[in-house]
Amino acid sequence: MALARNILRTRTLVGSFRHYSSGTKLLDVSVNDENGFATVTMNRPPVNSLNLEFLTEFCNVLTDLDRNKSRGMILTSSSNKVFSAGLDILEMYKPQPERFKAFWNSLQEAWIKLYGASFPTVAVINGHSPAGGCLLAMSCEYRIMLNKFTIGLNETQLGIVAPPWFIKTMQNTISKRDTELALTTGRLFKTEEALKVGLIDEIASDKAQALSQAEAFLNRFEMIPPIARAYTKTYLRGADIQELQKNREKEVGATLSLVAQPKVQQGLEFYLAMLKNKKEAK
Amino acid sequence: MALARNILRTRTLVGSFRHYSSGTKLLDVSVNDENGFATVTMNRPPVNSLNLEFLTEFCNVLTDLDRNKSRGMILTSSSNKVFSAGLDILEMYKPQPERFKAFWNSLQEAWIKLYGASFPTVAVINGHSPAGGCLLAMSCEYRIMLNKFTIGLNETQLGIVAPPWFIKTMQNTISKRDTELALTTGRLFKTEEALKVGLIDEIASDKAQALSQAEAFLNRFEMIPPIARAYTKTYLRGADIQELQKNREKEVGATLSLVAQPKVQQGLEFYLAMLKNKKEAK
Amino acid sequence: MALARNILRTRTLVGSFRHYSSGTKLLDVSVNDENGFATVTMNRPPVNSLNLEFLTEFCNVLTDLDRNKSRGMILTSSSNKVFSAGLDILEMYKPQPERFKAFWNSLQEAWIKLYGASFPTVAVINGHSPAGGCLLAMSCEYRIMLNKFTIGLNETQLGIVAPPWFIKTMQNTISKRDTELALTTGRLFKTEEALKVGLIDEIASDKAQALSQAEAFLNRFEMIPPIARAYTKTYLRGADIQELQKNREKEVGATLSLVAQPKVQQGLEFYLAMLKNKKEAK
Secondary structure (H helix, E strand, C coil): CHHHHHHHCCCCCCCCCCEEECCCCCEEEEECCCCCCEEEEECCCCCCEECHHHHHHHHHHHHHHHHCCCCCEEEEECCCCECCCEECHHHCCCCCHHHHHHHHHHHHHHHHHHHCCCCCEEEEECCEEEHHHHHHHHHCCEEEEECCCEEECCHHHHCCCCCHHHHHHHHCCCCHHHHHHHHHHCCCEEHHHHHHHCCCCEEECCHHHHHHHHHHHHHCCCCCCHHHHHHHHHHHHHHHHHHHHHHHHHHHHHHHHHHCCHHHHHHHHHHHHHHHHHHHHC | CHHHHHHHCCCCCCCCCCEEECCCCCEEEEECCCCCCEEEEECCCCCCCECHHHHHHHHHHHHHHHHCCCCCEEEEECCCCECCCCECHHHCCCCCHHHHHHHHHHHHHHHHHHHCCCCCEEEEECCEEEHHHHHHHHHCCEEEEECCCEEECCHHHHCCCCCHHHHHHHHCCCCHHHHHHHHHHCCCEEHHHHHHHCCCCEEECCHHHHHHHHHHHHHCCCCCCHHHHHHHHHHHHHHHHHHHHHHHHHHHHHHHHHHCCHHHHHHHHHHHHHHHHHHHHC | CHHHHHHHCCCCCCCCCCEEECCCCCEEEEECCCCCCEEEEECCCCCCCECHHHHHHHHHHHHHHHHCCCCCEEEEECCCCECCCCECHHHCCCCCHHHHHHHHHHHHHHHHHHHCCCCCEEEEECCEEEHHHHHHHHHCCEEEEECCCEEECCHHHHCCCCCHHHHHHHHCCCCHHHHHHHHHHCCCEEHHHHHHHCCCCEEECCHHHHHHHHHHHHHCCCCCCHHHHHHHHHHHHHHHHHHHHHHHHHHHHHHHHHHCCHHHHHHHHHHHHHHHHHHHHC
16 A cells, blocks of 8 residues: 555655744744644734734745645644634724725635645634634634634624625535524534534544644545545535635625724724723733 | 623614504514514414415515514414415416416515515414425524424425425525425424424424523524624525526416416315315314 | 325336346346336446446436336345446546547436436445445435445545536535535445435345335335426426536546546556456455
């Protein structure tokens, strides 16, 4: 079978691609030389909220992994409380049109690159993962989550709306029925609930165990020729990506209009005040 | 959190909208002043079969609830045996083209309004719910059913065909696989079977308990800003509604042609004779 | 109810259509005069691999059954080890364009006829059923499988790619999520695993029992008017069939290009060498 392994796949030389932090230190990337798996650790304290700079950097990381023919990626967080809190509210509160457009564009790009990544991807969800954090996790091919955290698209609770491609991503993960019920109520699932509904695939007792389970998942592809895997993934996910590609600019404008509505701004203002009070109370 | 509640949603004044029966008495509407929830009771004895007059009235009720920014609707039946027996066979037997077209149009309109209602909807299924009755229940966002009844799209058993949007509604509720198996065999699910397959969400021991569970469901939206909820529901259900909108007139004609086929008419005639014998045997 | 049976359906005279083998003996067809059910036994030793001749013959059988208004078909294998090993690798290894195009066209035609068959279809999976074998089983309306075998779309393991309509067929059988996970890893499900994920519907202890369970499934349609059943099946499966119809020629060309790639040919060559060694080792 060693022969098969050599014939059927092209192993990538990863020697030149070991461990680095991106320039702005918002993401840390390390590659295991044994198996070629990259661990990408989100590192924007305190809650890895997704702003323009973070998402731009994240896109660069994904481009590098693709260019280096990565054998697989593990996405996790440097925090032990939050995987990612989702979109940075500051990008949506009193939005400046140019900045907002660049921000939303980087979010679209990040999803297109992550959801369509040719290499296998797995999320180690070692903290809460609401809204955009849940999107990142769902866009990976597999999800391993630690106990006592929550995950879900809870946008409606904040008075905002999960975009159609967030929704499609959830419908491709759990059932249409469960998606509808979760989205209209803005439900956050506890770890066990997430497993039961299929929003995650495995539970781990701690991060070390979760990382080890993530490697076990990536190892399932050891004998699978990457080219066949990539084509298959495109057949599975490509149509939804193309749908966004087609409507990309239009969606940026529509989202800005929606976010700029007084009622939405009022809700975000209230939410920011809550966050501030919470911080000061500490 | 009382603050959040006031800021994040616009509470509707429901004082002027308490309890009324529609002119033709085919539907009874009562609104609970405490929570703003409307209970719509179908009241066309003996089996709430859906004819032109009933469906027109039902559309009017839905329009009123929408105009009054309803906080939620509970759909149930005045009968303790039948939720709704579905389409009135008399509308399909020896159809007069004009009447049939108006009838089918009112059925399309009722589904479009109910399936796309901006307010939350829940069915209290306190009796049998075959065919069009099942459609009404599935078009709500949540289903609570009493024991010892049946529900399903059993059209094929009568020699007729559930339209594509009936089918889509079921595929958005249970899995595609379960839908196919249920529709080709015209299966009626018993209450427990319906729960297992996901066709209903909860079982209740009697109607009072079911109504209380229905209110508990509607209360899940207490803190959800209605505008975000409505947008989200449109993202989830809008495409299927638009699909019917697009083909509406064409479908009316195609359905008339199908129903007018001698074999279908023969089946309906036989079915009507059975119903008549059953009635006379009482 | 005997009356209903006579009125609601047209019973087919099957007297002239009892038991025959196709000219090339690649398939055996026998019809049970009692119930009108046809048992189609694939008989291309050793593993019922699907080549141009087999698929052409299979299309002819399906056309005959349709023409004779079959009451139902049971698809099974003459082998007690393999249901069907899927596409004949020899049709893909060093492909001659004309032969390959005819081959792929016959595969498309077989799927269109089987997936869209107006009569009910059930697979008795009495052996392993990888790749194209799994496609045949999934294209039936119901699946009964014997223990200790495997089933799945394992194309990626061979360095090839399951076409979009193979994928759609699986997504219409199990969930989108389970399909993605199964396809990217090229997973073969053991009988019990297949039941759990919904890839099969029942397990049987031996072939005789499986055939009896298959007849019980077909009997569910005894009282269902065939015309209503056929329309309903078209509403459920027609769109996916039309999708292939639309892209049929284009897909033949694209598939040839893909298969002719040196990496794919290298993989197939290696696979053929393995099969040869395995045979010689016996």
